[in-house]
Amino acid sequence: EDxxxxxxxxLVVHEGDTVTLNxxxxxxxxxxxxxxxxxxxxPTFLFMLTSSGIEKKSGRLSSILDxxxxxxxxxxxxxxxxxxAIYLCACGGSNYKLxxxxxxxxxxxx
Amino acid sequence: xxxxxxxxxNKVTEKGKYVELRCDPISGHTALYWYRQSLxxxxxxxxxxxxxxxxxDSGLPNDRFFAVRPExxxxxxxxxRTERGDSAVYLCASSLGLAGLNEQFFGPGTRLTVL
Numbered sequence: 008e009d010x011x012x013x014x015x016x017x018l019v020v021h022e023g024d025t026v027t028l029n030x031x032x033x034x035x036x037x038x039x040x041x042x043x044x045x046x047x048x049x050p051t052f053l054f055m056l057t058s059s060g061i062e063k064k065s066g067r068l069s070s071i072l073d074x075x076x077x078x079x080x081x082x083x084x085x086x087x088x089x090x091x092a093i094y095l096c097a098c099g100g101s102n103y104k105l106x107x108x109x110x111x112x113x114x115x116x117x
Numbered sequence: 118x119x120x121x122x123x124x125x126x127n128k129v130t131e132k133g134k135y136v137e138l139r140c141d142p143i144s145g146h147t148a149l150y151w152y153r154q155s156l157x158x159x160x161x162x163x164x165x166x167x168x169x170x171x172x173x174d175s176g177l178p179n180d181r182f183f184a185v186r187p188e189x190x191x192x193x194x195x196x197x198r199t200e201r202g203d204s205a206v207y208l209c210a211s212s213l214g215l216a217g218l219n220e221q222f223f224g225p226g227t228r229l230t231v232l
Contacts, residue, residue: 048208095160104165105150
């Protein structure tokens with residue numbers, strides 16, 4: 008059975024801090040790893056990673072995949088209160104389903 | 118439309134009742150997915166449609182759950198004889214449907230509460 012584990016489960020930081028969120032996976036025929044940000048209800052897409060070692064970047068967020076270690080990290084620099092959310096990691100195999108981790112609840116205090 | 122839409126946004130029902138949840142995918146997306154998210158958990162896969170057909174319904178918890186997509190666009194998730202344990206947020210997602218490339222875009226979800 009496919010499995011995705013995220014750590015930490017929750018994190019509290021101050022504005023301006025840098026955070027690193029972790030995701031590890033055991034997925035049959037792994038094809039892609041996705042990061043989503045969830046505020047209120049709808050997960051919003053952040054990144055999709057398919058190749059090891061290639062960093063994807065969007066503003067203050069960046070992510071990289073390590074297929075050897077079966078893991079990924081999501082970095083957020085210079086955090087803002089608007090970054091407070093649940094960050095979900097999900098993996099897709101050769102099929103179409105996404106298997107999600109439980110998420111990391113990030114709270115950024117002013 | 119611009120994004121995935123779901124209706125209703127909230128649904129409160131009584132144990133034993135029947136409910137229908139609707140999903141409108143992004144225009145042009147052939148693949149549609151239903152997930153269920155309980156408090157403190159990530160979304161869990163329920164069913165996947167490619168076009169009009171349910172390609173995989175292995176995530177449906179039991180035969181009280183059923184979903185259709187008769188014209189390959191809008192989908193309805195139907196739950197019969199609801200139970201309190203069905204209470205969750207039901208999320209719909211759509212994608213271009215390319216095998217192995219699973220960039221899925223989610224709707225805002227329907228929060229179902231069974232009293």
